[in-house]
Amino acid sequence: MSRVAVVIDGLLVQAEPDWTVLEAARSAGVEIPTLCHHERTGTEGICRLCMVEVAGRMEPACATRVRPGMVVNTRGAAVEQLRRTVLELVALETNVEYDDELSGWMEEYGADPTRWGEPLAGRRQRKPLADNPFFVREYDKCYNCRRCLDACGEGIQGVWALAFTGRGAEAGVTTTFDLELAEAGCIFCGNCVEVCPTGALVPLEELRAAKGGPS
Amino acid sequence: MTPPLRLEPDRVVSTVCPYCGVGCRVDLYVKNERVYRVMAHGGPPNYGALCVKGRFGLGFLHHPDRLTTPLIRRRKGGELEPVGWREALDFAAERLAWVAAKHGPDSLYFISSAKATNEANYLMQKLARAAVGTHNVDHCARLCHSSSTAALSRSLGSAAMSNTIEEIPLSDVILVTGSNTVETHPVIGAMIKKAARNGAYLIVADPRRVGLAESAHLWLRLKPGSDPVLFGAMARWLVESGHYDRAFVEERAEGFDEWWASVREYTLEFAESATGVPAEKIRAAAERYAAAGAAAIYWAMGITQHSHGVANVQALVNLAVLAGQLGKPGSGLNPLRGQNNVQGAGDMGALPNVYPGYQPTANAAVRERWGRLWGTPQPETAGITMTEALESIGRPGGVRAVYLMGEDPVTSEPYQEHVRAALAQLDFLVVQDILKNETYPYADVVLPAASFAEKNGTFTNTDRRVQLLRPVFEPPGRARPDVWILARMGTRLARLLNRGSAASWEYPNAAAVWEEVRRAAPEMFGGISHARLEHENLRWPCASESSPGVSVLFTDGFATPSGRARLLPAPWNPPAEQPGGEYPLLLSTGRVLYHWHGGALSRRSALSEAYPTLKVEVNPADAERYGVRDGAAVWLVSRRGRIRAVAWVTERAPEGVVFAPIHFAEEAANRLTNNAYDPVSKIPEYKAAAVRLEPA
Amino acid sequence: MNHKPLLLPLLDEALKRGPLEPADVAAAARATGLPAAAAWEAVRFYPRYAATGERWLLVDEPVVRSRNFDSLLNALERVALAAGVESGTVYSYGLEALGPALVVEQGAERRVYAPVDEASLERLAAGAEPGPAAGLLPRELAGGGWLLEDPPPPPQFPGAGELIASARAAGLRGLGGAHFPVWRKLEAVRAQDAAEKYVVVNGDESEPGNFKDRWLMEHNPRLVWTGAALAARAVGASEIVFYVRGEYEGALERVEAARRELAASGYLDGLETSTFRGGGLYICGEESALLESIEGKRAEPRLKPPYPAEAGLFGKPTLVNNVETLAHLALVASHGADAYRERRPKLFSISGDVAKPGVYELALGTTLEEALAAAGAGRARAVLLGGAAGTFLKLPDAAGLPLDFEAPRAQGDSIGPGALMVFDETRDLWAVAEGVSAFFAHESCGKCFPCSLGTPHLHRLVWNWRRGQRRPELLHELAQALEQGSLCGLGQAAPWAVRSLLERFVEVNR
Structure with missing residues (x-):
């Protein structure tokens, strides 16, 4: 199949026809931040951090296919302000202390969550859930990227032990019927831990080691 | 991409998972000479996925039972x-x-x-x-697979998966038999399930309602040990109905007449009575399999560990050859290797x-x-x-x-x-x-x-x-x-x-x-x-430094002296020991998700906490019959010994069959199993021993 | 039916027997072929599956927010506390024209009363009927017009080409708010080469300030079914699902009755038809979220493309059109494109400070002033145009604005589905804005980050503003993030009312 020529930040990129704008940008060394996208999961268009300008419109780079002649601006003023606001709100509401990538972007975009006052979503008050011998779920650190849900269900494992609950800012990850993981059908493949970007899902062994004790 | 870590690793080492034959690439995160996190390395063969054993089951590395001195x-x-x-x-x-x-x-x-x-x-x-x-x-x-090796070598000249893991999504029909893939090869199991979600037609032939059976479009619950009849009848029907790949057989196979004579009795009706699978389902499975653009067969110990294990594999080989389902991407014969x-x-x-x-x-x-x-x-x-x-x-x-x-x-x-x-x-x-x-x-x-x-x-x-x-x-x-x-x-x-x-x-x-x-x-x-x-x-095969190796085997010819695939009779013989009398149940043995073979590795890790003791699968009807309650202690007794276990009353096991995992040395399932062997491969019959169940 | 049974009706059946148990949910999931996790997600998403016991709920909508919302809510909380009953608010029921409304919820059953006042609450506490029951909108809430009178006999299907050409010639657009040319959608679905196609009637009128679809579904549902059947034949669909807003239980019955009646006449021959009780959330009106909810999933908007015309319900080409749109399509078929074009009918829901709140059929292009006069507005100072996802117009500046598709849009406004909420100069528009922003925070589905995290902050900024703590720069910044960053129209439109207030009224409030 012939390649598709697109312009990204002034660079001519020859993209494969099935690439997304994100893939095309990465192939050209242009970094676009994303929180929900992961190469192994079907999560896309959720965090909206990868929004870029295409012909004056904002489109999510991770969920937008390249089109011939497309001109993409990944760093316009509006894009940068949007990213800053999203990063600020995420960091305000979520404990992101272990998400180094996000912290890097916070710095890059000059994000200052304190501008928005106290958190509203109640996420930071969530208690750790330790119901199995393998990993702990600390949902104060979860910003609902849903990679774990996809890894557990459609994307990788086809188990659907994890489920999404609630709406709006209160929404979050639970298990089927809110059961303990094993009861919910979890087979502890840990592919959710694998794709978790925030450290909300953390191996028990790692927690123990971090606390300095032997396992 | 670095994962979000609580602990900076002293080093991260990329290596290969020590458990099953999928051979997942893993990155081990190490601090103070201990592994504290395992991540998938990305790329083939596991494409970023792992199972519980590889990810959380490496505690044995640091176990006090390690041998440290001669x-x-x-x-x-x-x-x-x-x-x-x-x-x-x-x-x-x-x-x-x-x-x-x-x-x-x-x-x-x-x-x-x-x-x-x-x-x-x-x-x-x-x-x-x-x-x-x-x-x-x-x-x-x-x-484990000596039966596969024997049958594949003599018929095709090479004894390995003829397709690759990356071809799983390319199959239009996937036939899995004698493999509890989601527990024994979990990463491949998940890939097969995903293929089925994405449109591949999944046929599972297994007496047990194992994990894949629930995802299957067609589940053939055959009687244990009746495999050659099932697959022989499928092949016979293809020939009889004209659905077989005549050109493939004529150009690339040999031994048709001898084989045809050997399946003369295997009509759909006969197969129904011998296997317990309705004739209609057998016919549907055969036709789906043969009509597919690309169809692959996967199997494991449920096929091989019988006193007629070679015949079981041979029946699969014959089916694939007759349907011309070999030598194409996503089309072939694939023994899933255990270790x-x-x-x-x-x-x-x-x-x-x-x-x-x-x-x-x-x-x-x-x-x-x-x-x-x-x-x-x-x-x-x-x-x-x-x-x-x-x-x-x-x-x-x-x-x-x-x-x-x-x-x-x-x-x-x-x-x-x-x-x-x-x-x-x-x-x-x-x-x-x-x-x-x-x-x-x-x-x-x-x-x-x-x-x-x-x-x-x-x-x-x-x-x-x-x-x-x-x-x-x-x-x-x-x-x-x-x-x-x-x-x-x-x-x-x-x-x-x-x-x-x-x-x-x-x-x-x-x-x-x-x-x-x-x-x-x-x-x-x-x-x-x-x-x-x-x-x-x-x-492999990879003869030159400029080659990445061959993915699909048998695209041109077979590695036999004649270059043709050899059809051979796959005679049906029932298991060496039949249930009856004092031992009315058939015992099948195998693996569970959380453990590995003799348990030496898995039971010296966190996996043991998830699955601490032996559970034996008992069909509800048998539980009723022998006075066994779910969760109660039972004795499983064969002519050779007895073991104590906890009963798991479940529809997974068919009536008349109990299943015991092999991982518990202190209550070893192999105290019960029969030292009957396949005459060719010398594999033991781990999948069929006569036992009885007693409340303990 | 080419699909398995649908989840929400199964859950509703189970709910009749009492609060949902995991076993009910698992059984429903099995019947639908959905993973149990997906069914559980639905249970945890749609509010009615969480309902247990008795609750007294004040209906929260912009008109009551502009009036005595705070005191009514205080009074409700007081009497409820004394009675030991849970209390709270619930969002718009399409009763803005009747006055403040109260919902008495008992398990899965609900009774609705409007208008209510503080005395009504005392009656409720005393165990009496609190006020007039409002299960249906009064028929006389609407004046005259093609859409509001008894419909003509269902027309013969003129053939796909001709119907689509007529829709085009008539200039018919989508009347759920987005105003997309109807003929294009019809053509797009018709052009799909697929064995199965669907028509989905969007009767999920959840936009506060709008009640014209409710009126149509309750009092002229045959006209809508007629349009749906014509559309189905035009696009080659074999099944119509009529999605009625979850709260509109009376409308649901009327729609179902009309379906049976029309089916009995033979007009629906060859078509599978069903009435579907919606999920009961604002987001269900978003067409792709609506499809998700029919499929039994959380009603979350899908990424587009693909559009429903290509991959809609169960992945099949689907025509999704609003109730009023399909009613118009029937009228185009009955009266012809020329007569339709002559008239340019459009329904408007007019409420607030007017003498005769109700549903009005006005010609597109009627000026705001004329519309207000028709409803008997006195000293209107502001109009919230379109609904909660609309903008405040300032009077008399906007008096001459033609209410059509183009003129408001040219100045950054839109008639949306056709709501006019009228406020005189005694009303606190920031109280309305506070209600609107609370509404969006409550209704955000939780999928995209800007909306799920931004809408609560929008609410807090407006709340603070009303109490003197003003941060216009943050409001503008957040409005932009919501509008540009959100995945669907809910988040995108959430800041419009507030921003229009900032732009057009802020000096008044200083």
Whole structure:
């Protein structure tokens, strides 16, 4: 199949026809931040951090296919302000202390969550859930990227032990019927831990080691 | 992308998972000489996914039961005492040489390991063939896929998956039989489930309602042991109805008439009565399979571990050939290999009948070639299989000394009491392992070995991918890599038995061993080097350095003398032991998700917390009949022994069948199993023993 | 039916027997072929599956927010506390024209009363009927017009080409708010080469301030079914699902009755038809979220493309049109494109400070002033145009604005589905804005980050503003993030009312 020529930040990129704008940008060394996208999961268009300008419109780079002649601006003023606001709100509401990538972007975009006052979503008050011998779920650190849900269900494992609950800012990850993981059908493949970007899902062994004790 | 870590690693090492044959690439995160996180490395074969064992089951690496110092028992009945390496190696070599000198080389037996590297397996069989002069070498594939190897070799000329893991999404129809894939090969199981969600038609033929059966479009719940009838009837129907691939059969196969005569009785109606599967379903399965653009068959121990295991596999081979479902992307025959390096152990010639690269020992020219390569004449006497060897102990002319590497026959062989008695009769037993196991109390010498995370070398996974191990730690205490140990043992035995030069046992490292493998089997491995494996994904056959290896086997011809696939009769014989009388139930044995084989690794890790004790699957009707409640303690009793377990009353098991996992040495399922063997492959019948159930 | 049973009706069945148990949910999941996790997600998403016991709920909508919302809510909380009953608010029921409304919820059953006042609450506490029951909108809430009178006999299907050409010639646009040319959608679905196609009638009128679809579904549902049947024949669909807003239980019955009646006449022959009770959330009106909810999933908007015309319900080409749109399509078929074009009818829901709140059929292009006069507006100072996802127009500046598709849009406004909420100068528009922003925070589905995290902050900024703590720069910044960053129209439109207030009224409030 012939390649598709697109312009990204002034660079001519020859993209494969099935690439997304994100893939095309990465192939050209242009970094676009994303929180929900992961190469192994079907999560896309959720965090909206990868929004870029295409012909004056904002489109999510991770969920937008390249089109011939497309001109993409990944760093316009509006894009940068949007990213800053999203990063600020995420960091305000979520404990992101272990998400180094996000912290890097916070710095890059000059994000200052304190501008928005106290958190509203109640996420930071969530208690750790330790119901199995393998990993702990600390949902104060979860910003609902849903990679774990996809890894557990459609994307990788086809188990659907994890489920999404609630709406709006209160929404979050639970298990089927809110059961303990094993009861919910979890087979502890840990592919959710694998794709978790925030450290909300953390191996028990790692927690123990971090606390300095032997396992 | 770096994961969000609570702890900065001292190092991250990319290596290969030590559990099953999928051969997942893993990154081990290490702090203070312990693994604290396992991440998938990305790319093939596992594409970023892992299962619970690889991700959370590596605690055995740091377990107190690790063997850390060589031990010897100076006289029978004495204690094992710690000694230095030199003394242990000298002691072992002198005793082995003494037995060989007194009773002949064939009184020695070498059991290699599907958990050891290719390099170690190569040296083990070299130890037998070059240093001692016997073909008495085997490994645990005898207990798993020897039936597949036998049938595939004689019909197609090559015994491995003919497709690759990355072809799973390319199949329009996937037939899985005798494999609880989601538990035993979880990463492949998940891929098959995903393929089924994405439109592939999934047929599962299994007596148990195993994980994949729930995702199947068509589930054929056949009676245990009726496999050749089911697949024979499918093939017969294809021919009878004209749905078979006539052109493929005419151009690429042979033996049709003999085969056709053998299935004359296998009408759909007969098959329905023999298998319990409605004729309509058998017909539908056959037609779906044959009509697919690309259809692949996957199978495992449910097919092979029968006293007619070779016939079972043969029936699958015949079906694929008749449907022309071979030699295309996503279309082929795929035995799912169990151990992480069971493919490699066979490839390296850790089998009594073939040298590395499946070169037959029966061929004089082949023997001569190897004799030249190793500088020592090669024995003409055929080797015997591991199961035959263990049966021969204590008999005149039988095996008198065994060198055991990474294997625990007390747990893994059928009819445990019989095995214990045999081991106790040995003149001499060397146990080379990473952990104490059930066989270790019988050892005269114990050689502490390095685990997968403490050495160099390669594993070959189920789809023929050769992958490089990278050392993560120093071995604990005085443990040493198998290659280090075997090379020193080889030097000593070669000298003591005066066979070949000690110099032929000088290997500075595992890569040097591999270089010898490349030279010895260039068609298969010539293009694969450790250096290439550092940055390339390679699989055999790979003859040249410019090739990535061949993905789809048999695209042009078959590796048989005629180049054609050979159809052969697959006669149906019921299991050797039939339920009835005092033993009204049929016992099938196998694995569960959380454990691994004899449990030596998995039960010394966090996996044990998730699945602490033996659970036996009992159908609700049988539970009712024998007064067993879900969660209650029961005895399972066969003619050979009894074990205590917890009953799991579930529809997974069909009525009349109970299923017990094999991982619990203290309540070993193999106390019950029958030492009946397939006449060709010598595989034990782990899938059918007559038992009864008693409330405990 | 080419699909398996649908989840929400199964859950509703189970709910009749009492609060949902995991076993009910698992059984429903099995019947639908959905993973149990997906069914559980639905249970945890749609509010009615969480309902247990008795609750007294004040209906929260912009008109009551502009009046006595705070005191009514205080009074409700007081009497409820005394009675030991849970209390709270619930969002718009399409009763803005009747006055403040109260919902008495008992398990899965609900009774609705409007208008209510503080005395009503005392009656409720005393165990009496609190006020007039409002299960249906009064028929006389609407004046005259093509859409509001008894419909003509269902017309013969003129053939796909002709119907689509007529829709085009008539200038018919989508009347759920987005105003997309109807003929294009019809053509797009018709052009799909697929064995199965669907028509989904979007009767999920959840936009506060709008009640014209409710009126149509309750009092002229045959006209809508007629349009749906014509559309189905035009695009080659074999099944129509009529999705009625979950709260509109009376409308649901009327729609179902009309379906049976029309089916009995033979007009629906060859078509599978069903009435579907919606999920009961604002987001269900978003067409792709609506499809998700029919499929039994959380009603979350899908990424587009693909559009429903290509991959809609169960992945099949689907025509999704609003109730009023399909009613118009029937009228185009009955009266012809020319007569339709002559008239340019459009329904408007007019409420607030007017003498005769109700549903009005006005010609497109009627000026705001004329529309207000028709409803008897007195000293209107502001109009919230379109609904909660609309903008405040300032009077008299906007008096001459033609209410059509183009003129408001040219100045950054839109008639949306056709709501006019009228406020005189005694009303606190920031109280309305506070209600609107609370509404969006409550209704955000939780999928995209800007909306799920931004809408609560929008609410807090407006709340603070009303209490003197003003951060216009943050409001503008957040409005932009919501509008540009959100995945669907809910988040994108959430800041419009507030921003229009900032731009057009802020000096008044200083």
